[in-house]
Amino acid sequence: MKNIRNFCIIAHIDHGKSTLADRLLDFTGSVTDREKQDQLLDSMDLERERGITIKSHAIQMDYEFEGEKYVLNLIDTPGHVDFSYEVSRSIAACEGALLIVDAAQSIQAQTISNLYLALENDLEIIPVLNKVDLPSANPEEVTDDIVELLGCKPEEVIHASGKTGFGVGDILEAVINRIPAPEGNVDEPLQALVFDSVYNPFRGVETYFRVINGEIKKGQKIKFVATDKSYFADEVGTLKLNQIIKQSVKAGDVGYLITGIKDAREVKVGDTITDSANPTKNAIEGFEDVKPMVFAGIYPVDTDEFEELRSSMEKLQLNDASLVFAPESSAALGFGFRCGFLGMLHMEIIQERLEREFNMTVITTVPNVSYHAFTRKDPETPLIVNNPSDLPDPSSIDRVEEPYIKATIITKSDFVGNVMSLCIEKRGQITNQTYLTTERVELSFDMPLAEIVFDFYDRLKTVSKGYASFDYTPIGMRVSKLVRVDILLNSQPVDALSALIHADNAVHIGKKMCEKLKELIPRQQFDIPIQAAIGAKIISRETTKALRKDVTAKCYGGDISRKRKLLEKQKKGKKRMRQVGNVEVPQEAFMAVLKLND
Amino acid sequence: MSGIYIHIPFCKQACFYCDFHFSTSMAKRVEMVAALQQELKLRKDEFKNELVETIYFGGGTPSVLKSEEINNLIYSVYEHYRVSDNPEITLEANPDDLSKSRINEMSQSKINRLSIGIQSFFEDDLKLMNRAHSAIEAEESLIMATSQFDNISIDLIYGIPGATDAQWLQNIKKALSFNIPHISSYALTVEPNTALAHMVEKGKIANVDDEAAERQFNMLVDELEEKEFVHYEISNFGKEGYFSKNNTAYWQGKKYIGIGPSAHSYDGKERGWNIKNNIKYIKSIQANKLPIEIEILTTADRYNEYIMTGLRTIWGVSIVKITKEFGEKYSDYLIQQSAKSRSQNLLIIENNTIKVTKKGKFLADGLAADLFMV
Numbered sequence: 001m002k003n004i005r006n007f008c009i010i011a012h013i014d015h016g017k018s019t020l021a022d023r024l025l026d027f028t029g030s031v032t033d034r035e036k037q038d039q040l041l042d043s044m045d046l047e048r049e050r051g052i053t054i055k056s057h058a059i060q061m062d063y064e065f066e067g068e069k070y071v072l073n074l075i076d077t078p079g080h081v082d083f084s085y086e087v088s089r090s091i092a093a094c095e096g097a098l099l100i101v102d103a104a105q106s107i108q109a110q111t112i113s114n115l116y117l118a119l120e121n122d123l124e125i126i127p128v129l130n131k132v133d134l135p136s137a138n139p140e141e142v143t144d145d146i147v148e149l150l151g152c153k154p155e156e157v158i159h160a161s162g163k164t165g166f167g168v169g170d171i172l173e174a175v176i177n178r179i180p181a182p183e184g185n186v187d188e189p190l191q192a193l194v195f196d197s198v199y200n201p202f203r204g205v206e207t208y209f210r211v212i213n214g215e216i217k218k219g220q221k222i223k224f225v226a227t228d229k230s231y232f233a234d235e236v237g238t239l240k241l242n243q244i245i246k247q248s249v250k251a252g253d254v255g256y257l258i259t260g261i262k263d264a265r266e267v268k269v270g271d272t273i274t275d276s277a278n279p280t281k282n283a284i285e286g287f288e289d290v291k292p293m294v295f296a297g298i299y300p301v302d303t304d305e306f307e308e309l310r311s312s313m314e315k316l317q318l319n320d321a322s323l324v325f326a327p328e329s330s331a332a333l334g335f336g337f338r339c340g341f342l343g344m345l346h347m348e349i350i351q352e353r354l355e356r357e358f359n360m361t362v363i364t365t366v367p368n369v370s371y372h373a374f375t376r377k378d379p380e381t382p383l384i385v386n387n388p389s390d391l392p393d394p395s396s397i398d399r400v401e402e403p404y405i406k407a408t409i410i411t412k413s414d415f416v417g418n419v420m421s422l423c424i425e426k427r428g429q430i431t432n433q434t435y436l437t438t439e440r441v442e443l444s445f446d447m448p449l450a451e452i453v454f455d456f457y458d459r460l461k462t463v464s465k466g467y468a469s470f471d472y473t474p475i476g477m478r479v480s481k482l483v484r485v486d487i488l489l490n491s492q493p494v495d496a497l498s499a500l501i502h503a504d505n506a507v508h509i510g511k512k513m514c515e516k517l518k519e520l521i522p523r524q525q526f527d528i529p530i531q532a533a534i535g536a537k538i539i540s541r542e543t544t545k546a547l548r549k550d551v552t553a554k555c556y557g558g559d560i561s562r563k564r565k566l567l568e569k570q571k572k573g574k575k576r577m578r579q580v581g582n583v584e585v586p587q588e589a590f591m592a593v594l595k596l597n598d
Numbered sequence: 599m600s601g602i603y604i605h606i607p608f609c610k611q612a613c614f615y616c617d618f619h620f621s622t623s624m625a626k627r628v629e630m631v632a633a634l635q636q637e638l639k640l641r642k643d644e645f646k647n648e649l650v651e652t653i654y655f656g657g658g659t660p661s662v663l664k665s666e667e668i669n670n671l672i673y674s675v676y677e678h679y680r681v682s683d684n685p686e687i688t689l690e691a692n693p694d695d696l697s698k699s700r701i702n703e704m705s706q707s708k709i710n711r712l713s714i715g716i717q718s719f720f721e722d723d724l725k726l727m728n729r730a731h732s733a734i735e736a737e738e739s740l741i742m743a744t745s746q747f748d749n750i751s752i753d754l755i756y757g758i759p760g761a762t763d764a765q766w767l768q769n770i771k772k773a774l775s776f777n778i779p780h781i782s783s784y785a786l787t788v789e790p791n792t793a794l795a796h797m798v799e800k801g802k803i804a805n806v807d808d809e810a811a812e813r814q815f816n817m818l819v820d821e822l823e824e825k826e827f828v829h830y831e832i833s834n835f836g837k838e839g840y841f842s843k844n845n846t847a848y849w850q851g852k853k854y855i856g857i858g859p860s861a862h863s864y865d866g867k868e869r870g871w872n873i874k875n876n877i878k879y880i881k882s883i884q885a886n887k888l889p890i891e892i893e894i895l896t897t898a899d900r901y902n903e904y905i906m907t908g909l910r911t912i913w914g915v916s917i918v919k920i921t922k923e924f925g926e927k928y929s930d931y932l933i934q935q936s937a938k939s940r941s942q943n944l945l946i947i948e949n950n951t952i953k954v955t956k957k958g959k960f961l962a963d964g965l966a967a968d969l970f971m972v
Contacts, residue, residue: 525942525961549808549815550964553784553833555910556656557603557848558618558862561869561893564903567967574967 001252002181003068006210007126008075008090010115011100012108012469016130019162020100020171021076027168028061028072031241058196058208058239058254065176072175073210073239073254075195077114081471082343084113085290089195089270091117092286093210093254096124096179098171099146103129103137103159106145106440108469109410115149124179125150126158128171133161145437182252190214190222191280192273197264199319205261208239209273210254212284217248221276222259225283226268230276231259264321290322292340293403293474294347294453295386297328297365297496298354299336301578301587305360306335312358313337316350323350328387332494332580333363338387341367344453363578365496366593369450372401372477388484388498394535400500401477403449406431409460410442411468418463419443426451427502446475450500455594485510485539487517488531492581499593511540512596520589523547528583600645601652601847602675604634605858606660607876610694614728614797615755617789619860619874620658626876630858631667633883635674637857640888642678644855644865649682650675652844659715661691665703672708686843688713688751693739694731705746712743713782713842716752719772720765723758726803727786728793740776749840751780756818757811758786759804766814770821779840783818784833785811812960819959830912832962849907851900859889868894898971901928906966909945914953928971935969 011017025031057076062069077083077090091097097118101107118125127146132139143157158174160167192209200206209216216222216236223230235258237245249255261267270287274280300309310327317323324340341347347367354360372382373391379398385391391400407428411419413435420430420443428445435441452472460468483506487497497517501509510532517530521544528544555563577584608627609620653675655668668689675681688711689704696714704712718724721733731739743750752773756766773781786806788795797803819829827835831849834842847854856863856872859879863870873879873889882889895903901924908915921929936952939945944958944965952969954962 525944547808547961547964548812549785549960551832551910551960551962553787555832555849555907556845557854557856557864558860558871560848560864560903560907561862561871563963564899564906567906567963568902568970568972570964571967571970571972575972 001184001186001250003070004073004182004252005070005096005175005179006073006075006094006182006252006254007096007098007175007179008077008094008118008123009098009100010077010091010111010118011098011130012102012105012111015100015102015105015108015111016162017076017100020098020128020130020160020168021074023162023165023168024074024171025059025061025241027165027172028063030059030061060238060240060244060254063172063176065173070176071253072172075254080343080345082293082341082346084471085288085342086196086269087114088117088286089193091121091123092270092284093193093195094121094123095182096126096175098175099125099127099150100130101127101142101146103132103139103142104134105467106138106142107149107410107436109408109442109471111469112149112410112442113408113471113473125152126171126174126178127152127156128158128160128167130160130162132159133164133166141439145440148437184211184213184251186213186215186251188213188251189278189280190216190220190273190275191282191284192216193284194224194267194269194271194273196269197267197321199264203258205259205264205267205319206243207257207259207261207267207273208254209257211249211251213251213280214275215248215250216255216257216273218246222257222273223276223279224267225272225274225279226287226289227266227271229266231261234258234260262318264317264319268321290342292322292324293343293369293449294341294367295370296339296341296347296367297330297333297336297363297387298325298339298351299330299333299363299365299496299578301361301363301576303334309337309354309360309362312354312360313339315358316353320350320353322346330365330389330496332492332496333365333578336363340386344457361576361587363496363587363590365590366499367453368500369403369448369453371403371482371500374398374400385500388500389495391484391500394483399479400482402480402482402500404446404475404478405449405452405472406475407445407447407452407470407472408442409445409468409470410436410440411464413439413441415464415467416441416443419460419468422456422459422463423447426456447472448478448480448502449474453594455597459597483534485513486533487513488529488533488538489517489521489583489585490526490528490581491531493533494580494585496580496590497593506534507539509593509596510534513593514540514542516592516596517589518542518544520592521583521585524584526582599651599847600648600853600855601654601844602638602650602679603654603656603844603854603856603861604638604660604671605856605861605872606630606655606657606663607859608662609657609659610662610692610730611728612793614726614793615786615789617792618658621876624662626880627663627667629880629884630876631663631670633880634671634858636883636886637888638671638674639678640883640886641855641857644863645679645853647680648853650679650685651682652686652688652847653681654687654844655689657690659692659695660689661695661700665700665707668704668709669707686711686749688842688844690715691739692729692731693735696739696743698742701742701746710747711749711751711842712747713751713753714739714743716740716773717755718758718761719769720761723755723761723765726758726760727755737772740778744776744778748779750778751782751836751842752776752778754781754783754818755786756783756814757806759806763810763813763817767817767821770818774821774825779837780842781822781827781835782833782842783835785815815960819956828912832910832959846911849911850913851904851907863890868892897924897928900924902970902972905932905969906963909952909954909962909966909969912953914948914951917947917950917952931971932969939965939968 061072075090077087191213192211196208220233238255272283325337328338371385376398423445428447432444481503530542532540576587690713822835860874870890870892
């Protein structure tokens with residue numbers, strides 16, 4: 001055990017985490033030339049395309065240092081706030097963390113919150129200044145930032161470049177010398193922390209764990225503490241680039257487990273694995289049942305595909321236990337599902353996976369958070385509103401509560417004014433303002449979660465020219481003055497376009513929604529009135545004028561091919577539209593409310 | 599039946615709306631004509647034994663070439679291909695090139711059809727579009743041309759920003775006064791990357807108004823039909839016996855060879871297009887290499903093209919032909935997909951043929967796209 005090191009990487013998106021991980025694998029000879037590719041640990045296409053990490057990954061490296069052989073377990077973690085619970089469990093599985101900071105961009109909010117998590121878990125932090133070879137790098141100043149934040153010595157900050165591989169040897173040396181070996185007792189009852197699971201269609205759910213005490217053996221009858229379910233360990237092993245089958249994985253080490261579980265919901269991140277016959281008395285602290293934060297309807301574009309969508313969602317849930325869904329119906333869209341997501345990125349990922357992996361064309365409706373409505377009749381019992389159309393009649397409502405968050409934003413002092421205006425526009429109340437350095441400011445706001453859902457990230461990026469990072473934690477429910485804004489197309493209300501909006505912003509947002517829908521709904525053979533209403537009162541109106549001309553003037557030998565391709569594209573677009581009444585509405589129009597400022 | 603299209607990629611000046619391939623530099627004229635003749639020779643075996651029934655000089659502005667050069671190209675066709683006894687040989691010409699002597703020269707040649715780019719009889723319209731000719735030249739060229747040629751077509755453009763319906767009606771009446779048997783008339787279209795697109799974007803010219811275009815289109819249809827023109831394709835009107843054989847071949851999926859830079863060819867299965875660059879075209883032909891790119895059409899592609907072109911014409915889309923050439927899967931699909939537009943009286947089935955109705959005519963592209971197999 002004394003030669004094992006377990007560590008993770010804390011970094012902001014684009015600060016070079018995945019590239020530096022590639023270099024570590026390279027340097028320790030953990031990959032052959034044939035296996036090399038960029039973002040090696042990010043195995044999903046979606047992750048590679050977007051340059052983000054969605055799932056946690058683990059990989060074991062063998063490394064000889066000063067004549068001793070070491071086993072280094074690197075746990076790669078997602079970098080997005082939607083997945084902060086997964087990050088916290090990965091951190092809990094480690095003794096140390098590399099804090100990777102871009103030498104040009106310095107520390108970001110997401111990094112800080114994960115850093116605090118790591119410090120709470122008593123992790124040894126190794127600060128790494130990455131991308132020092134960039135012309136825009138500012139190593140002195142960023143080193144000062146790090147020193148100030150960590151209270152470490154400047155010489156403890158390692159300079160590196162994921163691009164060139166510079167500094168990788170120093171990082172490995174620090175991992176061995178500075179991060180403590182795991183402590184634990186092989187002879188105690190099994191106690192292992194689940195930090196992730198992946199679904200393999202052939203082998204069922206693969207559970208990733210870190211053994212704290214005891215050992216997990218092939219054939220052993222094990223038990224998950226939170227779910228209280230027992231299984232046989234059909235296969236255990238460690239994680240190199242491929243899985244290495246072992247007879248047992250002992251205290252201090254990281255490995256995988258296959259039990260034949262076919263449903264990802266049976267394996268919960270943060271759960272404790274123990275021996276069924278001789279269970280540990282102490283479940284590992286910090287387990288939570290993850291709750292969805294954002295809800296939206298998912299409907300098939302083609303109403304005939306409802307059953308197919310159900311089976312796709314069920315399959316998707318097998319490998320993404322954080323997705324929850326229940327059938328619902330909409331007057332405009334027919335049968336579909338109300339789905340709960342960890343956040344907006346998670347929602348996008350689900351929609352994209354449905355389209356890519358299951359070949360489903362779906363409509364996602366305006367996302368919303370979960371509200372509590374209290375009626376006059378029974379002002380003590382909350383009615384949970386996960387869909388705007390579930391809001392009771394306004395005359396019967398006593399009050400509505402909505403979830404609030406504490407938002408932490410780090411930005412340059414130049415942009416403090418802009419960021420504040422944005423947050424106040426978004427109904428935020430400033431609670432704290434701290435100058436981290438003379439240049440960098442940390443702002444804290446209490447804000448409604450719903451405002452984050454509506455185009456907050458993009459606007460924050462714009463007002464800060466990209467120099468703002470953002471993180472949040474839920475702080476409970478608060479009373480709010482909310483109204484439902486309905487949208488009517490061709491005088492017919494379209495329930496899927498309704499949104500709950502603060503009364504003070506309702507008229508403004510209703511107007512913008514009409515404008516955006518006018519832009520997105522293609523001209524058809526008749527005029528289409530687009531209206532926003534609160535109750536029976538119309539607050540805004542636009543009209544999509546009838547299509548008068550839809551034919552190209554010329555169609556001769558040289559035009560045919562190009563024109564055919566153009567019309568084919570148009571037809572493909574039409575296939576993604578949904579008939580609502582007699583109006584054809586494109587998929588993206590249902591999300592229009594999110595893009596009001598584009 | 600098959601046709602040969604020869605692209606003459608030169609113009610005196612650039613019309614603001616044009617997105618065809620052309621150059622305003624005539625420096626390579628001699629080399630270009632030689633290359634066109636050489637391409638005709640290189641491709642002589644593509645038609646096997648089929649008869650060439652139409653030869654069409656398009657552009658650019660073919661009338662910028664000398665009569666002798668055009669004649670040499672015609673002779674090259676006769677030298678290397680089997681030409682029918684009475685082929686349709688069309689030359690596109692601009693009014694400013696049509697002097698009396700030039701028209702006489704042409705009437706002595708094998709050219710038997712002229713397509714004249716009048717566009718408008720109003721000076722303001724011509725200036726706005728940056729045409730090379732004047733309103734007077736437009737009228738004079740027609741007086742002279744009709745004295746020597748019987749088979750004449752003119753182009754007219756409607757939907758020009760600033761032009762009133764009354765002006766457009768005058769244009770139509772003026773055109774009819776010359777007693778020509780064929781008119782092609784196009785809605786002014788703002789094509790990307792044209793001067794017109796730039797000016798519209800900068801607000802220097804008002805954008806084209808679809809409602810005005812629709813009104814003027816309907817005026818045109820009414821006026822010409824009254825004078826016994828057959829509206830045989832969205833933008834083409836001809837008296838019986840004077841339809842463009844060359845263009846009709848495109849819409850009926852016939853074979854054609856396109857000679858010259860940017861020209862397209864089609865052999866029933868493959869479509870090819872030559873490089874859109876005069877210098878590169880000449881160099882490649884000089885090295886006896888065809889500068890052509892080819893795409894093979896799938897069954898669905900060919901079905902889609904037939905729908906797209908067929909709906910534009912008076913002949914419509916034959917369900918019998920669809921079943922015969924593409925199979926029942928396609929004809930069933932066609933009938934099912936067209937149901938909604940038929941119920942809206944935009945499409946109609948008559949004698950086993952799907953056609954656009956008068957109401958649907960100006961929406962033909964969208965209606966075609968709805969019937970596509972993708």
